[in-house]
Amino acid sequence: MENQTAPTVAPGQSGLGIASLILSIVSALAIFVLIMLAGMVESATPGGMDENSPEAILIGLFLVGFMGAALLGLGLGIGGLVQQNRNKTLAIVGTVLSAVTLVGSMSIILLGLAMG
DSSP states (O other): OOOOOOOOOOOOBOHHHHHHHHHHHHHHHHHHHHHHHHHHHHHHSTTOOOTTSHHHHHHHHHHHHHHHHHHHHHHHHHHHHTOTTSBOHHHHHHHHHHHHHHHHHHHHHHHHHHHO
16 A cells, blocks of 8 residues: 555635735725825815814824724734744735834824924
8 A cells, every 4th residue: 555645735824814914905095095185185275274173083083093903904914923834925915014004104194293
């Protein structure tokens, strides 16, 4: 009888990595759109946007919410990186994209505060 070995199966993608990538893409796009929207409202309003206007409050709330989603994506990506026997490609991409989104967003916010 021959020595038969089971065929090796490549490990599947981490579910956490997939979720991280999806969250990081959605939050990065949404934050980009919100920053562009805030810039358009600022330039279209004579004297600049009032910080207490409903538009400014809504943009700020959505910005905080999507930054929270990027932070959640970062956590899920890190979780996907530590899973055993899983392909970590999407977890790496999701983690990096979430980190870049958070650092970039915070940089833009801090730059805006320094200029204002």
